[in-house]
Amino acid sequence: MLASYTASSLLSEEQRAFLDEVAVSFTVSDETLNTIVTRAHAELYRGLARSDGGRASELPMSPTFVRQASNLANRVSLGMAIEASGRRIRIGSVHFDASGAVKHKHTQVFSPPQSELSTAQARFFDYAAYCVREFLQQHNLEHTGMCLPLGVTIGLPVHTGKGVQCSVSETAKEDSLDLCGSNVGRRLCDAMLRGHLPVHITSVTNNVVSALVAARFQDPGACVAATFNHGVNAAYFEWLGNVEKLHSAEHNAASEVAVNTEIGRFGSAGNALPLTMWDRRVDRESRNPRTRALEKLVADQYLGEIVRSLITDFIDRQLLFAPNCPVQAISSAYSFHSAYMAPIIEDESADLVTVDALFAAEFGIRCSPADRLVIRSLCEIVAARAARLSGAVLAALVLKASASNRVVNVALGGVLFGTNRPVYQATVTTLKSLLAHTSTHTRVHFQRPGSDIVGAAINAASL
Numbered sequence: 001m002l003a004s005y006t007a008s009s010l011l012s013e014e015q016r017a018f019l020d021e022v023a024v025s026f027t028v029s030d031e032t033l034n035t036i037v038t039r040a041h042a043e044l045y046r047g048l049a050r051s052d053g054g055r056a057s058e059l060p061m062s063p064t065f066v067r068q069a070s071n072l073a074n075r076v077s078l079g080m081a082i083e084a085s086g087r088r089i090r091i092g093s094v095h096f097d098a099s100g101a102v103k104h105k106h107t108q109v110f111s112p113p114q115s116e117l118s119t120a121q122a123r124f125f126d127y128a129a130y131c132v133r134e135f136l137q138q139h140n141l142e143h144t145g146m147c148l149p150l151g152v153t154i155g156l157p158v159h160t161g162k163g164v165q166c167s168v169s170e171t172a173k174e175d176s177l178d179l180c181g182s183n184v185g186r187r188l189c190d191a192m193l194r195g196h197l198p199v200h201i202t203s204v205t206n207n208v209v210s211a212l213v214a215a216r217f218q219d220p221g222a223c224v225a226a227t228f229n230h231g232v233n234a235a236y237f238e239w240l241g242n243v244e245k246l247h248s249a250e251h252n253a254a255s256e257v258a259v260n261t262e263i264g265r266f267g268s269a270g271n272a273l274p275l276t277m278w279d280r281r282v283d284r285e286s287r288n289p290r291t292r293a294l295e296k297l298v299a300d301q302y303l304g305e306i307v308r309s310l311i312t313d314f315i316d317r318q319l320l321f322a323p324n325c326p327v328q329a330i331s332s333a334y335s336f337h338s339a340y341m342a343p344i345i346e347d348e349s350a351d352l353v354t355v356d357a358l359f360a361a362e363f364g365i366r367c368s369p370a371d372r373l374v375i376r377s378l379c380e381i382v383a384a385r386a387a388r389l390s391g392a393v394l395a396a397l398v399l400k401a402s403a404s405n406r407v408v409n410v411a412l413g414g415v416l417f418g419t420n421r422p423v424y425q426a427t428v429t430t431l432k433s434l435l436a437h438t439s440t441h442t443r444v445h446f447q448r449p450g451s452d453i454v455g456a457a458i459n460a461a462s463l
Contacts, residue, residue, distance in 0.1 A: 019377055090450070091107070128191060152203065185203075228416035279296065418446075
């Protein structure tokens, strides 16, 4: 994914010089990548250790006890996925055949009214129960004579306890629903009881853990799952005996536990990641400055904003767009969405007509041929760095998981990879390149949307 401006004669000397400056700032050398792998790998180990008074890990590494898929024959199970923003609740049913394989599944999406998001938490949980009732009625599951198992998965960091005990530990993302400190499992159980619904909540997990369960169900060799959405997270299977902070006579050291890494926090406590002035600007103006450093360099929510920040600097230097063109829309924070980057990068037309059409439609700006090339080059530069950083962190995760498994298969999913195939392909290339000189073998597959619901339902049905 090389920047396309280098061989073009369209650009002025000033435009080319500033693009060169940007390209150098965003370049991540192989040496830096290897350093990131080493530091991330060490941080993953530190997060599993007992607190001994030294520096605590910036990664929570939260163990989650999930069930191996079993006794699924001819069963029906439900999964509910609550997005971090609370703006969407997805509910699905999974029907298993006589062999325990998925026979068919149904999914329905609900969008809570703003009033349910801005008032008391109880209103939100009651709305979630209403969604379950609507789903059961729509799919003829309300009067089956059975109490259906329901697994809940949520896009927020959670601490899990026994049964459905699960508290949200952080809501620091840009548009997160404020459920901090809330026992999601218990509150949902109470709402279901108030609604007299024939469901039994059996588990509450983070969405990446549910994605990991779904990956393992599909591929017994799957050990790592990572999601690249508005936020970034990854989970992997670890032997319980390696989780020092959980050592207890109650636990079987030879059994596996899913570990929610909250990998998006990596790099927040030091200088492990290479930051540019544009990264620092995005961080400073975010809701959660000086946290989630990796996430702000690679997540769908932030990539477009980094590009927009670069575009406005070109505008301020009078290196982009015609004088007096309307730049108010592109000057608004988060107005340039990461989803715009893929069609811009993939525009192979001689005149880059996609770039011009997109800016005319979304921002009311007509772009000259040079403008289009600058914008495309900025998208390529930012996307290339994101892919290399993502590949490095994934390599660290694979190496951690490979301590117990010589073959480590990886499931990658999320809206970023779904809408930005160039980023996905470059990420996988970087990952495999970094592992080429190790004894670890890995196979990567793209996980379909909705895998978190399927994983939650599988976990629930395996009770």
